[in-house]
Amino acid sequence: MPVHELNIPLGPSHDKIVKLTGESMTLNMGPQHPSTHGVLRVELHTDGEVVHDAIPHLGYLHRCFEKICEGLPYNQVLPYTDRLDYCAAMNMNFGYVLPVEKLMGIQVGDRVQRIRVVMAELNRIASHLIAIGTYGLDAGAFTPFLYCFRDREHILDLFEQVSGGRLLYSYMCIGGLMADLPEGWIARCLEFCDYFEPKIDEYNNLLSYNKIFTERTANVGVLPPEVAIACGCTGPMLRASGVKWDLRKDEPYSGYEKYDFNVIVGEGAKGTVGDSWDRFFVRVLEMTESVKIIRQALAGIPEEDISATIPKNFMKMPVGDVYFRSETPRGEIGFYIVSDGTKNPYRLKVRSPAFCNLSAVPYMARDQLIADLVIILGSVDIVLGEVDR
């Protein structure tokens, strides 16, 4: 069914809003606005305090990623993928190396697979910590933000030990990893897991179940599952609307089928299924699942050469195209790569999760208050580097 035929229900709080019939006003939110989490401009058509239409304008951070990639060999594209989603650079590396390996027919060893999964899940926690912390900030709670960044710091330390970088890692490479884990890293990672698990209760007490916060976010920006699917939403945003869909479970890659974890879906515990609070809380619960996966992946890690499958060069690429998607903290990233047999990709297209998630904002923002738009945008958790590419 086309979306304009769907009757999108509004939250109960909106019954109270008196529909004004005054003249409409156009407001620009952004591009320099703290709650747009980057440079995004949203053109608002308002009537009093009510938003009738919100039109996102993108492209302020467009860096021609796809054009640059056409002029680079496959291995040199990798550092650019870091810059797509700078909050989850490991997941971006992961999403890029998998389709290239599929195209080249490379099967990496168990150790490489496990290390990649651990890195991806650690980065998922780090990214969700930013999402949660800054979402609290959007809602006016400053303290949780500091707690989140305190714990994210431990993950960044772990990443610094393996890759040398704290934000952009380029740790994975096609066919393997840049370097093996340093001495004692596994013990330090498990130490972090022990440290981190009880902290989630702290966030819940501080923010998730906070009366002011739940009142502010529950029933705001409700996204029904039909609209979420129609708009191409993925990741926590789709799951918050009650659709049980996670690529790690439903289309497992890199050995995710071996690990036991739950797919978190929104239940509407504080309001309606698919409201902003659900989107927030799905991220909180996903962090506990990530910790579970990290423990399992590290438990049976074998001793292997991590560089055995790294190709010497990219001179003999098969001709053809490949589309591969993987689960990042923001949703499904898909790389569509067309190879013409040379060492450079003929065409590389990124299906960016935040780009598709952002396209649902006009539906969620319709007939909401201007103040709620900040809450809605924050709950989508966009990273503009990935939206604009």
Add this chain to the structure above:
Amino acid sequence: MIDWRDWVEEKFPDSKPEWIQEALEDEKSLLLPTEQFDTIVRALRLDDQARFDSLHCIAGVDRKQYIEVVYILFAFSRNERLKLKVRANNELQEIPSITELYPSADWHEREIYDMFGVYFRNHPDMRRILMPDDWEGHPLRKDYVQPEFYNGWRIAAEEEHRTARPVN
């Protein structure tokens, strides 16, 4: 498992769909005729047997003779993916829009228009999305040369930086 080529051919006898398979077996794609594209996609979207309820991605590829647009459809209920290809090879480079069937196509189609200059017929809001509205040319075309000036500003410093850099 339905063979979608036969399925489409049965419903649209004069459409002549064909599978294109290159390097990998599970990455084959279905080439559809440009004129009937939206009617075939409508059938794939609404027919009870097909029900591809989600459009995952649209990608454009400049194949030099023509612009190829790749659609990735997905059916959540069956966990099945279908890759469609359609070619904008006429003079106008026009493809029927499928925004009405898949709202997620809206921004993807605008991006293809922005990057390749393919025009989507019946799209509600056909304008650039990533590049500025007054930008000249479509950057992801293979024959694109970066303009020297934009609104009077010099944006390309050296001649060799204006085309893709050859790598040894």
